[in-house]
Amino acid sequence: MSSRSESLMKKPEIQKNVNLASLNSMGVEAVAGEFIEIRDHRELAALYENHFFSRYSPLVLGGGSNMLLIDNPLQPVIKISIPGVHFDKEPDSSDTVLMRAGAGENWHQLVHSAVELGYGGIENLALIPGTAGAAPIQNIGAYGVELEEVFVSLTALNTETGEFEIFEKDDCKFAYRDSVFKRELKGKRIITEIKLRLTTSAHRLETGYSALSNYLEEKGIKKPATRDIFDAVVSIRQSKLPDPKDIGNAGSFFKNPIVDSETYTRLLKENPGIPSYEMGGGERKIPAAWLIDQAGWKGKQVGNVGTFKNQALVLVNMGGATGREIYDHAMRIRDSVKSAFGVDLQPEVNIIGQSV
Numbered sequence: 269m270s271s272r273s274e275s276l277m278k279k280p281e282i283q284k285n286v287n288l289a290s291l292n293s294m295g296v297e298a299v300a301g302e303f304i305e306i307r308d309h310r311e312l313a314a315l316y317e318n319h320f321f322s323r324y325s326p327l328v329l330g331g332g333s334n335m336l337l338i339d340n341p342l343q344p345v346i347k348i349s350i351p352g353v354h355f356d357k358e359p360d361s362s363d364t365v366l367m368r369a370g371a372g373e374n375w376h377q378l379v380h381s382a383v384e385l386g387y388g389g390i391e392n393l394a395l396i397p398g399t400a401g402a403a404p405i406q407n408i409g410a411y412g413v414e415l416e417e418v419f420v421s422l423t424a425l426n427t428e429t430g431e432f433e434i435f436e437k438d439d440c441k442f443a444y445r446d447s448v449f450k451r452e453l454k455g456k457r458i459i460t461e462i463k464l465r466l467t468t469s470a471h472r473l474e475t476g477y478s479a480l481s482n483y484l485e486e487k488g489i490k491k492p493a494t495r496d497i498f499d500a501v502v503s504i505r506q507s508k509l510p511d512p513k514d515i516g517n518a519g520s521f522f523k524n525p526i527v528d529s530e531t532y533t534r535l536l537k538e539n540p541g542i543p544s545y546e547m548g549g550g551e552r553k554i555p556a557a558w559l560i561d562q563a564g565w566k567g568k569q570v571g572n573v574g575t576f577k578n579q580a581l582v583l584v585n586m587g588g589a590t591g592r593e594i595y596d597h598a599m600r601i602r603d604s605v606k607s608a609f610g611v612d613l614q615p616e617v618n619i620i621g622q623s624v
């Protein structure tokens with residue numbers, strides 16, 4: 269399904285030499301030669317009509333919370349700030365509601381509004397930094413829930429045809445921190461709106477994650493409501509993840525590696541206490557935080573870059589770090605984990621730069 273309405277186009281303003289330091293959660297200094305803020309999807313249509321996308325491959329920013337800028341981007345930067353939150357009744361279900369959100373909406377604010385209204389499904393995803401439009405790109409997840417579980421569809425501009433296309437869940441090819449928008453369609457679609465299905469009653473609460481169940485038990489909460497889970501997640505995250513407002517970071521820097529059964533058997537023999545999660549087919553997911561911690565990096569600082577004291581998977585800008593410094597530090601960690609455990613770590617954040 270697609271649509272294009274040329275009569276409804278709006279020309280966006282192009283700004284010159286914009287400092288991106290406050291627009292990326294790592295707090296890295298970088299300057300965009302050309303910067304365009306999009307507040308309405310019709311501005312994207314206008315850019316298309318002006319042949320913008322055949323001349324440039326812009327860097328698209330949401331909340332800037334899952335990227336590392338290594339150099340000044342050479343291409344124009346488009347910041348997606350499309351607002352709007354709507355809740356639509358579902359014609360054939362009184363137990364669910366559809367939430368539509370503009371791609372520029374702050375993710376945590378959405379989670380908060382849903383919880384306030386008594387809607388369930390995304391309470392475990394509280395405090396994840398970033399925007400609604402960025403959420404499907406890496407299929408955000410935390411505390412036993414992934415976005416794909418509530419996802420219905422999204423709208424995105426096809427930058428090659430100028431059409432706004434609808435992607436249903438299957439079209440997105442969601443996997444662990446992954447989707448088609450990180451692979452085949454990377455740089456080819458710009459998400460403008462997402463649609464999620466939330467529960468209005470009979471919520472399916474996910475409390476299996478040990479940090480969560482321990483918290484609820486400690487508080488004596490036996491029958492949690494969505495609000496209790498939201499509060500628990502907020503509290504757990506605040507206790508071990510740094511707030512980007514205080515310390516620059518991009519959440520987990522690496523993905524948790526998934527290893528085959530042979531590698532797992534070897535790792536277990538060499539490290540009897542190694543934590544892991546069963547993935548099916550003999551594969552196991554190993555927490556990268558554990559590997560980095562065991563390799564001696566937790567809480568360690570090199571120059572202006574550090575590994576967070578409460579969570580070894582989070583690289584932090586201790587102040588004034590360049591993107592290159594952070595990248596070099598990440599590669600030192602990757603190499604050290606490789607030589608200690610023979611396991612390859614892959615960055616979870618998007619590395620943006622001309623020379624990597």
Ligand code: EPU
Binds near residue numbers: 518521579
């Ligand atoms: N661990 C250590 N040292 C540490 C931290 C953790 O050894 O410093 C070990 C512990 O054994 C712990 C295990 O690693 O049980 C897992 O740690 P944690 O529960 O903190 O979760 P994670 O696997 O490191 C993932 C996500 C987070 C998400 C949490 C909670 C990835 C790459 N990261 O982290 O997502 O919040 O689970 O569900 O999957 C993000 O993607 O930016 C992010 C923060």
